[in-house]
Amino acid sequence: MTAEYSAVELSRGRVEYRWIGPRGSGLPVLVFLHEGLGCVALWKDFPDRVAEATGLPALVYSRIGYGGSSPCALPRPLTYMHEEGEQGLPELLAALGIRRHILVGHSDGASISLIYAGAAQHQDLLGIAVMAPHSFCEEVSVASIRAANDAFTHGDLRVRLAKYHGANVDCAFHGWCDGWLDPDFMRWNIEGYVDRIKVPVLVIQGEDDEYGTAAQVESIARRVAGAETLMLPACGHSPQRDQPEATLDAIAGFIRKLTA
Template sequence: MQGVDTPAGRIEYRWVGHRGSALHDAALPVLVFLHEGLGCVALWRDFPDQLAQATGLPALVYSRIGYGGSSPCVLPRPLTYMHEEGEAGLPALLAALGIQKHILVGHSDGASISLIYAGAKAHDDLLGVAVLAPHSFCEEVSVTSIRAADKAYADGELRTRLAKYHGDNVDCAFRGWCDAWLDPAFMHWNIEDYVARIMVPVLVIQGEDDEYGTVAQVDSIACHAKGGVETFLLPGCGHSPQRDQPAATLKALAGFVEKLI
């Protein structure tokens, strides 16, 4: 695993493909993977490798501050933590690594951050955004499921599982995510104004059985984004399409990326 210093702290990351080697074509866009609210580099497993192989593109997988092997965060996180990541954290990382043309692949919180980034300002090198189980506003079903996760963490089982991936950052990762979403003020969290300013193509993949969000999230993005939106609803799929329906998710993503390049 590699690391790079940014204004917010040190970020762990992993390259997939030939980025930085003589075999890599610097003109190729980079797939940038943004993890979920409890994720990190390791929790993507080999899905980025599969998409990189299917598309022939290099990929960057990284852990945000407070996750995995990156620097710890300060708790409590502000309710605007996803805004801060999309408007400042992600641009700083791309600049630090010299990434130019890129395509974002975000899951859950990472999907929301991707949407904020794409809508915050025009990015000439951004070709498109693919979001898995995104949130553009807070729903009661999300809060209900996060309350259940909070109980599992307090009981110790979830904390033990997450500590395998986050190490000393485990409380940063969980409490930073959970406590923000369970703050009563978070029910007013909404990024539809950012989505309305997105001018690049967007792919939305949502499981029909997603325990953290409903199809209203898909409908909202399809209604607001201006660059063209493709939507895929996957039956028998929960909040993690890349794990619950990997073949269908990979096919949809590869088809979307092929159109962009």
């Protein structure tokens, strides 16, 4: 499918995005929400492959403070994912004229997807596929983020991230890391939003996820009637990178059922 890069001005700043496939087709749009250190470019070709497999157009965007989008103010509030799910994402969809849509979220993007789906009954939301979601904070998450902070401060992580985030590298890292390492973040919990989700949900997690345990999947499965779950062996926090074929097959199959 063809793809184009563009940007849109929203109330909080400029948001870069990549559009895959035709515009104005009337087909549901796949909306990809990146992880806590991600952006448009870090998705690589995974959105293209999902779009190709399903025949649907896709929107891939960088949240404020990431990639080529506007910088964010630091420190971010501990409710930054709530704000994106309840305000930022709805504003973006409205600005781009997106009606029927399916969310595909990873990590923070998965949690934002859960918040969005539970915050309101969006009539045009067909379903959500989430990879490595968090609906509450675990000590294993905090321990891994402490290790990432050390790699950013003393290792080469800052240099590697700067290739994708440019001048936003500190916004991207500290906006994510400093929130999760705040002692108050241990009380962060969005299970109340998950309780209110009425659309179909697919949850994918790696058995070796260094940022979360199977309890994350189990909580969502208990709270969303009919939720589909997939635990992938030999897979860490990024199923789309560690087990791309199995992840693609699961998400494409889920989406085909939503649009049949």
